[in-house]
Amino acid sequence: MIHKVPTKTQAAHKIPKVKPSAFLSNFINSTPFQSVAKISLLCLLYYYYSPVKANSMLTYTDLKPGVIFLLDGQPWQVLESNFLRMQQRKPVNQTKIKNLISGKTVPHNFQPSDNFAAAETKTSKAIFLFSHRDKYVFCHPEDKSQRFEIASETLGDGKNFLKPNAEVEILKFNDRIISVKLPVKIDLLVAEAPPSIKGNTAQGGTKTVILETGAQINAPLFINAGDLIRVNTQTGQYTERITKA
Incomplete structure (x- = not known):
């Protein structure tokens, strides 16, 4: 049997075989790779936790x-918006906005050039406990010992x-409570109601009743004291009777 002897050129260029798994392990454990990995991880952490991302820019559209945005350094919430487009004029976003600090x-009107x-903002849950004068006392849902007060102007x-034990949503801006959101609809007992006059209930009229919280609203003539009714907290209007006294 004749064995071929490699030439000097072939021997010089012969590359030793390395297992792929071993090569990958050596590469990962190398100093350059670890440095790049650390930098990438720091970039990801900065992206997710940096406040700059939260303060992203908004346009008039x-x-x-x-939507809650900053105007002159204060938080405003858009209540209504209407895009108006006219020929040979720039479009305008006609809005009604509310200052979440002053309540104004x-x-x-916002233009396309506005940014x-x-x-x-941050939101959290809270439970209403009781009120004292112009202060309303709330607590943490899971720990009633963690109490705090909210002024009536904010509410x-x-x-x-x-009413006691009602759950609300707290909105904070720069660790300051700027708004309290109630459920859209809430059930309340009628504490006082004028007596219904026989025959008037069929006419579809309304009368003023007093709720268990002291609020006064208009309700149908057939509503009596002791009835449980559902009220829209955003409009302050009666929606339906849940149970009859």
Whole structure:
């Protein structure tokens, strides 16, 4: 049998075989790879936790009902928006916005050149306990010892429908409570109601009743004291009777 002897050129260029798994392991454990991995991880952490991402820029087309944005350093919420486009004129977003700190509501027109930062807000749940003068006391849902007060100005008209143990949503801006959101509909007992006059209930009229929270609303003539009714907390209007006294 004749054995071929490799030439000097072939021997010089012979590359030793390395298992792919061993090569990958050596590459991962190398200093350059570990440095790149650390930098990539830091970039990901910065992206997810940086406040800059929360304050992303908004244009006038982003200002739709419910959106909270910064204007002159204060948080505003869009209540209404209407895009108006006319020939030979730039489009305009006609809005009604509410200042979440002062509670002031104003109309405002925004142009295509306007840009805004999205307000960085946080929401959490809370349980209403009781009220004392103009202060309303709430607590953490899982720990009633963690109590805090909210002024009536912050609650707005929603305070008229608060009853003990009601769950609400707290909105914070820069660790300051700026808004309290009640459920859209809530069931309340009628504490007082004028007596119904026989024959008037068929005419579809209304009368003023007093709820268990002290709020006064208009309700159908057939509603009596002791009835459980459902109220829309956003409009303050009667919606339906749940149970009859």
